[in-house]
Amino acid sequence: KAGVTQTPRYLIKTRGQQVTLSCSPISGHRSVSWYQQTPGQGLQFLFEYFSETQRNKGNFPGRFSGRQFSNSRSEMNVSTLELGDSALYLCASSESGTGPGQPQHFGDGTRLSIL
Amino acid sequence: AQSVTQLGSHVSVSEGALVLLRCNYSSSVPPYLFWYVQYPNQGLQLLLKYTTGATLVKGINGFEAEFKKSETSFHLTKPSAHMSDAAEYFCAVSEGFQKLVFGTGTRLLVSP
Numbered sequence: 001k002a003g004v005t006q007t008p009r010y011l012i013k014t015r016g017q018q019v020t021l022s023c024s025p026i027s028g029h030r031s032v033s034w035y036q037q038t039p040g041q042g043l044q045f046l047f048e049y050f051s052e053t054q055r056n057k058g059n060f061p062g063r064f065s066g067r068q069f070s071n072s073r074s075e076m077n078v079s080t081l082e083l084g085d086s087a088l089y090l091c092a093s094s095e096s097g098t099g100p101g102q103p104q105h106f107g108d109g110t111r112l113s114i115l
Numbered sequence: 116a117q118s119v120t121q122l123g124s125h126v127s128v129s130e131g132a133l134v135l136l137r138c139n140y141s142s143s144v145p146p147y148l149f150w151y152v153q154y155p156n157q158g159l160q161l162l163l164k165y166t167t168g169a170t171l172v173k174g175i176n177g178f179e180a181e182f183k184k185s186e187t188s189f190h191l192t193k194p195s196a197h198m199s200d201a202a203e204y205f206c207a208v209s210e211g212f213q214k215l216v217f218g219t220g221t222r223l224l225v226s227p
Contacts, residue, residue, distance in 0.1 A: 031212075092159075106151075109158050
């Protein structure tokens with residue numbers, strides 16, 4: 001099986017712009033989660049989607065949003081970009097997502113740099 | 116809310132030596148615990164997980180971890196370090212649906 005695929009791998013934007021990141025989960029996985037990784041704050045949970053519904057959300061401003069499509073692919077959008085949004089954004093998928101103990105499988109991330 | 120503390124941002128060992136990476140958790144409910152490894156320019160790879168049952172969990176690449184409820188710990192060990200083990204290691208606890216709360220990570224350095 002192919003792993004979690006994130007596109008693009010690298011992205012450079014300027015302040016004020018918006019960006020959309022894409023994640024294709026492992027085939028058959030219905031839950032997709034997003035995380036932000038920075039040197040200062042570490043790994044932080046953004047949100048999780050299951051069957052096109054957001055089930056869980058972290059403590060990020062409303063500029064961060066996401067969605068999930070019927071084929072379980074997910075997108076994450078960040079509007080009005082700030083310098084502090086520079087980070088590695090990781091997507092993870094898991095099978096049914098019906099229990100907290102299910103392992104999540106991560107993609108290689110999208111590295112977003114804000115100039 | 117759950118939390119994880121990883122003692123030591125950097126751990127250095129010699130090749131062939133014991134690897135011990137420490138993780139303590141705080142959880143108001145029985146925890147689901149994970150160890151992940153991250154190599155440069157890559158995502159996170161699952162090493163092992165503890166959900167219920169046996170407290171000694173074996174993972175990939177010769178790693179194992181022991182869940183100790185009385186000590187609220189889930190330390191990661193490997194009997195003999197290999198150069199290829201050099202990476203950053205993250206301990207995590209599950210909080211709700213598919214939300215992982217991560218520790219700050221420990222960078223493992225392996226010298227020849």
